[in-house]
Amino acid sequence: MKKSHALEWSIVGAVLAVGLAFAIQKQSSFVWRSNRTPPDKATMKGLEIAIKGYQIEYNRYPLATTEEKESVMLSEGKLLKVLMADDDEHNPRKVLFYDPIAARDGKGGYLLDSAGAPSLVDFYGQPYRICIDYDGDGEIIDPHSKDEKQPNTLSSGVIIWSGGKDGDPTTWKDNLLSWQ
Structure with missing residues (x-):
């Protein structure tokens, strides 16, 4: 009689241990996903690094002219052809500064x-600014x-933003910004 109770408790303990291990794995996976960088934010950072890499290599920003000031593109x-070494005029050394992932269904790449x-x-599915x-x-x-809470200028060489879910870059509530 005592052996059967011990066996039953061993089985219950094993089932609980497996269930607990599964719950911990799911919870840690959920925490990891919630803490990782949003894909658009990572794409913007990669693009910013590529543009700055070009500036270091050629001592000027891509597509720069002597008369150009800041403008949104x-x-x-x-620009992408230059950064992806597909433009001999602006990237004569054929340095690959950017190698983005392919878009899926016309979105995210x-x-x-x-x-x-x-x-x-x-x-x-919208281009970045x-x-x-x-x-x-x-x-x-x-x-x-x-917005009066924001400064008039940003101390940066490159800024990038996404139009967000509504696709409108002028409605700022859902835009994803590289500088914030």
Whole structure:
């Protein structure tokens, strides 16, 4: 009789141990996912590092001219070709500064349009907005500066933002910003 109770308790203990191990694994996986960087934020940081890498290699920002000041451009076309070593004029050393992941279903990565032009899109399928400090003063006008709580300029060489879920880069409540 005592042996059967001991066996039953051993089985109950084993079942509880397996259940507890499974629960701990699921909980730690959930915590890991909630703490990781959002994919769009990681993409923006990778693009920023690529642009700054180009600046270090060539002692100028990509597509810079002598008269250019900060202006907003999209993450597509010539800029991506330069950073991906597909433009001999602006990247004659053919340095690969950026190697993005492919988009899935037209969202969250690199894709080519029907004419073969490259584009880097966020997880909502919209290109990122990029502003580069072409005049070299170390400041970029904050595109969100209409809000009085934000400064008028940002101390940065490159800023990037996503239009967010609504796809509108001028509605700031859902935009993902590289500088925050």
